[in-house]
Amino acid sequence: MSEIAEGGSTRHPMTGNEMSYYAEGGIERHTYDVIVVGAGGAGLRAAIAAHEAGANTLVVCKSLLGKAHTVMAEGGIAAALGNRWPEDNWEVHFRDTMRGGKMLNHWRMAQLHAQEAPERVMELEDWGALFDRTDDGLISQRDFGGHRYARLAHVGDRTGLEMIRTLQQRAVQIGIDVAMECTVTEILKDGERVSGVFGYWRETGRFVVFEAPAVILATGGIGKAFKVTSNSWEYTGDGHALALRSGASLINMEFVQFHPTGMVWPPSVKGLLVTESVRGDGGILKNSEGKRFMFDYIPDFFKAETADTEEEADRWYDDKKNNRRPPELLPRDEVARAINSEIKAGRGTPHGGIYLDIASRRTPDFIRKRLPSMYHQFKELADVDITQEPMEIGPTCHYVMGGVEVDPDTQETAVTGLYAVGECSGGMHGSNRLGGNSLGDLLVFGKLAGEAASSYVQGLPERPPVADEQVREGQWSAVAPFASEGGENPYSIQSDLQQAMNDLVGIIRTAPELEEALSAIEALKARVGTMSVEGHRQYNPGWHLSLDLRNMLLVSESIAKAALARKESRGGHTRDDFPKTDHDVWGKKNLVVTLDEAGTGVVLKEQPLPEMPDELKKYFEES
Template structure:
């Protein structure tokens, strides 16, 4: 690495720059470094504070430690069916095949997993998975993953630039268009920094802060999605937003905070205000053959999966979230607008405190609820976006030379709905692949692509625009974000209609116009209003992508539910919606694209299902 400051601008030179320090970014950086590349990690927040820590339940991998019958083929089938067959089949295949090795690798690097009685890595049940296959550390698995990967990255000496936000990708257009680096700023001082690198890996996470009720942290403003669009890449599956069935609903200060699926995986059940275990009323035909329809059969499943059907509480997340939403709308909700999640009547206090320590402390400290003695009030919360940058399944390369994407900001792997636990194994499998691919590309270059001074000047001017204070500067970034969140919550939420989606697009256009008149006061140092003004560019662009794709897809599938098109449509089940920046660079245009064709040998796994 070399660092310098020329013309008042700090510059650094690397082979591979990874934007984001969650599980995907760390695993990609480790792989790139081990492949011989000079590698840097640039993260918006502090190292170790990544949103990956919120993935508490476990890492999905068909290791067969509890059920020897489990294998990659079953995991592949579960993943494809959970995504309603809209997944990129090759990504789902690679993910299922390679996840066990990636989990074992984590253990080799020092991760401390819970154990079975015979000393193997313990695996727990999760919704949509036929067998117990989530390797876990209590209900703090994401935290242990980040700790392990962070320790590995630091031990290898990988450079980390913390509290540094990337606002633009640099392109060398002298011979085609290829990545030459990234432009950003230090959040503390406001000073600009340029990273010169032929390979950039986007690992920036999701889009949840565009919604009013979300489990996502403040960093999740769709940065990677928007950076890729503006660089010339395409997005797919953006209409599919996962509303996790269980987020806290009380007190208001923590509304949306995640309640891990581990509670249901370990035996928790859902009840309405009448005390009814209502999920038996919402079993879709697609899963009826393998879902229990009596309480007795559902409860036997935990002991004998080979001969019993799974509880309806362990249906895929989209099905459970819709059922909860229906009960609340029907007036059978809890006092604070949710429903009840009950594990206290199902498991001993000792079991709960051992298996779910984070949930026990979270509810005790934040809501004064003892989950070993009383039910939790929960409701759906915006949690994950299945859509993201369109990438090659094997290399994670986008449509822009030198630009890779991995984790939640990439698309294709999860189709229309992600199964719980698949996110963490996704990060590991494709993080490694992206890092190795980016390093290989950088090593094979002759002349390195160059960062043009004019592009750096333009990026700096754009970043400083909210400070200009012209006569047109009248808008507050916090007000625009609040209005955007309300719009997305009300019109592009868990249940959608055509007229509401059209209204949302009109409102997003108005918000984009208002954003042209932003005024930020003060200086560049310690200025959160300025940070938000820059984040709004990403949030508005990505919100438009979600709403436009949701309006176009006239069916209900996975994380996309249209009240005016209530069922899945086979024609829509064979196509993706692809979004690109329009010629003017201000909005997005949409196109239809056929799904990649699955080979015949893999199709046999779905015969008769």
């Protein structure tokens, strides 16, 4: 396993910084103060904050810099700037976020997010982000589901791309090192403290150790455990599983958001996300009978804020003075369930979806200007012209509300020196995330995590050492799939996992199906133990998947076990056998998952919700 026999240095390909390394036992090693695992919005913002606070910082990413899944976030960044509605403020945003999460959110995270998001957006603009403007020259803000006011700062339907471009340029400008196409497989610890990470270069298969007292996980979501997903290939639950294996806990894992509008036809774009901006800019949902059905699914909770008739909804798009939103802009869980009900009732499209129509309601020029990415990608990839015809859409696995349990103010986990931000952390969104809150989440908590990690490192009297035994264990664990001959192909195991999660732990759940899913996951664990990988470590995607599968199985078990335990329907979790929301029992507690003693599965416990202060409770007294 020896790759590098001596110490030395090399130049970083983008920043030009000299990166020193030394070799011990044939493993390449580098030393930093803070390691950020993931180069999406959360990871880059955390790295920038850590660097600016004085920490020698490295970003490690599975893909290339600038290719993170954040680029697929299209709608905008939710922030109460008040540019379109002067009445908007952080208190209303906080209330919307808590209500959208059905009050299971950690109140402190929702509060910090609502208070700090406007400043983070303005900061992006200072760094060069080019937002769309109002007629007065202010940052434009659009409407999105679940938000009382139009508050999403946007760049057409390419907001995530502009955000990544801006953060990436900032990171390179200030000289942050980036290790690209590198996968982290283990968190290294000295006792109860983080000491670094172990991983490998995807191109060569060579192992590498990055020593650091602080590690920030910013690895994104878990969507590749499902068959139909809007997520990119990197989303295999790496951060969730790394945190579990290092001793941290996961919270709210039963809550998986199925975005209401993913393409179901043609096959070339199946699962691809259709941004909520299409509905925010006037798109409506119709069933196969041509009926605009969302008026039949307005929950009592939202009746006072939602239009009752087509005339009222259409007038809202024109003048927005009454601010009674169209029902297409209800929170995502409500819209997804309504679509699912129409399909199950036999009123779906020929390919198992429903119709999303903006073509009959907006001019082609308007659509091409406001939704350029949507227009071009579907025209080029599927020969679907959204200015001329409706889209066939249906729910697609999009986001996981659950993640690593963290301290709201620092994002530190139960493991000293380990932090988690973005989609791989939990608590901020409760049982359901409002559209646009994800990008604000990345910026607000990325900054807090970077500053906290830097402060922790600077306060250490000495750095925790990396144990050679842990490095050797990391090596042997990584190469284990090569040791088995004649075993199963990892791709067949992933396919079976995705099918099981799609069929049994999808948008509508029942106890028998969840129990069947857990049995299937146990069988898949046994198959993973005997799977084999052929060839060598260079350019070997089968080997990469074999390591990802361990993470996907842990995360899938966490989701299914928590979903079975929560005997109610709430947010992104719908139980057909428990269709009502039980505020008295299940509205007062979270479910927390930790690794079992054997280290091969998870155990579940209940945990009371953190008590909200009285000064914040007043925002819900009239609701």
